[in-house]
Amino acid sequence: MAAAGVNNADLMQRRGQYPVPARAPRPLGLECSGTITALGTDVTAWSVGDRVCALLDGGGYADEVAVPATQVMPIPAGLSDIEAAAVPEVAATVYSNLAMVARLTAGQTVLIHGAGGGIGTFAIQWASAIGARVITTAGSATKTRAGLEMGADVAIDYRCEDFVAATQAATEGRGVDAILDVVGADYLARNVECLAPDGHLVIIGGDTASAPLDLGLLMSKRASVTATMLRARPAQQKAEIIAGVTRDVLPLFDSGAVRVVVDTIVPIAQAARAHELMESGRTVGKVILDNRHRTVTRAVRDSGAGTSVE
Template sequence: MKAVVVRYPGPPDVLEWADVDTPRPGPGEVVIEIRASGVNNADLLQRQGLYPVPPDDSPLLGLECSGTISALGSEVDGWAVGDEVCALLNGGGYAQAVAVPSTQLLAKPAELSFEEAASLPEAACTVYSNIGMLARLQPGETFLVHGGTSGIGSLAIQWAKALGAHVLTTAGTPHKVAQAVALGADAAINYREEDFAAAVSKATNGRGADVILDIVGAPYLARNIRSLAPDGRIVMIGGDVSSTVLGIGELMAKRGSVAATTLRSRSLGQKAAIVDAVRSDLWPMVADGRIRPVVGNIVPMDEAPRAHQLLAEGNVVGKVVMTV
């Protein structure tokens, strides 16, 4: 089969559409004939040699896909050849086929195209595991998500709003501010024009946000703590991971907490539990239209360098998706 391979760490043009071995399903696995795959920032980091692949995972890029089950391994229940699915992957999504644990499958909603379905698993599992399961965002609480028009941000806005939270977000251009509001944000802050911590304070009458989902990292930590409500929770999931000063006194005064997580390095059991929770609590919101996929660009998979360049430029609203 064909797949996108990284010839050596470097810029987008190191990606090559080449022949690789066709996967076979192991016990508890299925093989998906891929129709579309999402492109994520983790893929860009892996291409540059900055995101080590966990042991036993596929060295190929790609953490989510949609398609049709073409083969079943032993010990697989509840799925059949021909089922249309999307999946959270451990790697290998930039290809014509991929083997994946059946516990990481989600049924493709009939209302969605394969391109739309491929844009959801990574963002849905990231958002729900961090904001639903870890931070336990509640109806009526105030939620701040940075990067509101990113793949993560666009889904986080919609899920939090459907939950009944008051949603604030940041974005970098007037167009993205408008897009974030169109997705359901109660207020969107242009971080290039105003200090987001001051804007959050103003929007909440000085109380702050109960939950903050941060994709920026170290440069935002101090302002995130300043933006936090009493008993608030910050969850950091990416961005600049360099060392920074943690304002422990201010955090203690607010009885706040800071957590930092990744999804790819979790165990298969943890991923299965997250996918199961997404299936139960978030997937119905996709089926009834409360959450809709936001696909900004669709690119053929054999043009993967262009897909990576589009994401790196930062102008896409929603996800970049590649098709086979």
């Protein structure tokens, strides 16, 4: 394992606010990059020594990980191990929700909340790359500026503007075809207001408290709402998502249409500092744990009954 991405799910799990699926490794870490050191007996698509990145069920903050072969992807040409570690979770999340669930296509308009986050910075680029019009929100001028630099057509500072009114103005009152939401309960009603006829709201995180839903408005728009969690998906669904990302998303890195946005690189031994950075709300893009230069120290001592290694 060369590097691991830090995700909001890691922070939530550390606080006891994120349910770990049955049979998933309990240690933190949902994505990594590195080099294959061994293969299962039925694995034929990969070889020992291949540089890869992977979507994990858990356990990424480690020196080695075991992962289903169907959740492994080649590292796009030109990406470092650090950059590759930032790809699996965001690419799988955005692709599965905007491409596979919301069916976003060229010419449609999407509202992406959280322009400065790892998901947001990738989602903006991906949606722009496929020809969609992108509206995004963020909580500072720095992050709205970053959203525009990533390819957003409109960036709304929600601390200064009502994002519903701004979205309606930007779409001449029609609304958006898809919304990718990381806020949850507090935005539910306002997100539905932003939807265009036949629009689709996908909620992937945030506050899970009870919230009112205007079914009349939803029905009048023929709109729909989906809430998803990537980690809890069955293995077959994850395999289908990773196959789609490998086919449709990774080539965008090769062409330069999408780039990796890394805010900070932290030695893996300082994972606590990485979490503090994420919780500060000041980062733009991903925080990555670097495991490339680890030093393994073996202290040998005489235990009296023999030699032990710590």
